[in-house]
Amino acid sequence: MAEAIPTPGSSAALRWQLRQTVELTARTLEMTFPRQGRSAAARRALATQMHSVGNRSMPFMVVTMAFIGAIISFQTALQSQEILPDLSQVGATFTKLLVRDLAASVGALPLATRVGAGIAAEIGSMVVTEQVDALRMNNADPVETLVVPRFVACVVMGTVVLVIGGFVAFGAGVVVGQLAFGIEARTFASTALLNGGDVALGLAKCATYGGAIALVSSERGLSAFGGSEGVGRATTEAVVGSCFAIIVLNVLLSTAGYFLLPAL
Amino acid sequence: MAIRFVDVHKRFGTKEVLAGVTLRIEDGECFFIVGASGVGKSVLIKHLVGLLRPDAGDVFLGDQEVSRLSEDALRPVRKRCAMVFQSSTLFDSMTCAENVALPLRKHRRMAMPDALAEARRRLEAVRMERFADALPAALGDGLRKRVAIARALTLEPEVVLFDEPTTSLDPVSARRTDQLIATLCAQEGVTAVVVSHDLTSIFGIADRVAMLYKGGVRFLGTPEEFRASDDPVVRQFVRGEAEGPMEV
């Protein structure tokens, strides 16, 4: 072994994890667009992963996002009563906030919990049961066979799930506005404040978070060691690492959006 | 304390593991339960401390029927009847000394420093004092097993169940473990029930041997009778032959 693995939890371990993740990102991006096209097996693996990330996360995400939409709408309307003479602008503000940030950034956290834990547990068990070594012995690159399908699936289906989640949150918000504050659904469901920049920023966030979840979780899974306890540790670190990555990326993207794609 | 199994049945799913086992183990005996892997030896002894419940039949520890006791009622039983697991089951978040100190702390109501001091004395008895502050993960199988034995003996039980105590040990550690078990029976009057397929242990220290086969007791007797048995299945097992009538 070339280098010792630092003690888990130490700052050396965090730096090591960061470097590993950056390296994995580079290698994954390089292999995501193969020159000779994808083999049938690779396409099948991709389809399986898309089903797992997309379809199988939907029930959980729909429920979660409905509650999130209801909460945000309720609090926005409640607070706006304090400073605004009427509530006609609340809907448009809610929509804009949802599209620009909240659907992606808040939705990505439960998505990271669901998908990130799954990826790390799956790859981690394969590592500790030496299945990944068996892959290597058969000249199959673990990054190409395991990470790339998960990365592509998370970017594509993560975006789809978050967009659908955004619509669900929007619907729940409209219902709450109508029932709790008597705001007409037609007034509330307003896109008056929305512009192309908001949509672009929102979609960019969805895709980035999806990719980050896949890469951070895959890296933790591949670094798992020490039996079932190691798999558990990898899973924990994948969820925390993904959530943290989402929050840091949100700072970067929101700051960039603030200057490049102005809200108003 | 004498032990009795009366017509014990146990099935897992569709697989009938114990199909009516009846067995009596005398007080102070060093009793070996042998048989092929997967025949239900561990399953049988786990019934004695209520870790498994029989589908039918009775299990007596002394005069007490233990198979239908609640978890609360089993607590005094488990203090008198300790078990050393095949996988040692040391708690991996604690050092060896802390592992041994745990039962002292919980049952003798000792404070942590006293319990740790006592634990070190217990570890000396199994020649493990050097590893008192090591975490179990840092030790090999043989060393872990010795700590597990020290932990099982902390409450001075009357019966100790050993699940494959010498499996995966080197020959020297295995004979030391045998010695420890033999001393327990001879000097402290402890009843030892040992699950094993280590023939050297059986012929070295066993008072009596029972062989489980196809859910029942196929053989019961002294090690000499075991060696001399003309039952073809027993003979194949004793001689360790690949070919024969035995079904695994």
Added chain:
Amino acid sequence: MSPGARGLALPAFLGRQALALLTQIGGLALLARDLGRAARPESGGLDRVELLRHLYRMGVRSVPVVAATAAFTGGIMVLQAAPFVEQFGAKDFVGFFATFVTFRELGPLLIGLIFNGRVGANNTAELATMVVTEQVDGLRALAIDPVSYLVLPRVVAMTLTMVALVVLGDAVALLGALGVAHVLLDVTFAQFLDSALSRLESWDLLVGLLKALLFGVGIALASCFYGLRVRGGAPGVGRAVNASVVASAAGIFITDYLSTFLLP
């Protein structure tokens, strides 16, 4: 499959899902009852050594990730709201909004999710590993009640830790919010504080802490429950962790939603 059976596939599926859900809720309730029993002195009572160990591992070691997350989130919150604050001329309200949203919604919710990922997942993995490697049976063979020795100190530690981390996280998030408000909107410290103190009620802080308490108990119970009922060796540990974090996250959102409406 007969045509009749195919017609019943959906109701049968829903029925199975509902039964599985009810079984899990029932199991959680039974665990809560056992905890009550385990707290009695004759079962061993609360183990102080274990309690202190968990308080340190779950609490002290979570401080860096909670503080970092909270600081970023506080900043993002103001960054997202900044355009609207300017549009509606609501600078005097920034301090109040930031504290209100942090105390009531963002603090408990976000730290709950991070706590679930870090501490809850870790706890499930640890207990599940102990079950799989027979350490829990080892404990029972030593006549020690697993619920009293393993679960009770964990539940107490997680509940206390969660409340303490929310208090800390709230404070750090407000610092982040103040920083961004100062840079982007020229809100001074005095303005921020004045706005918060003049409008905020102690009830708002209490609601947040109550939520933290509920989330803490919920995450603790769920993570212990899924850890102890693990099936099927090392891969089972991964599945248990996944089930635990997903169930806790869903529980957090549902509790959050209900408390938003029930605690005005």
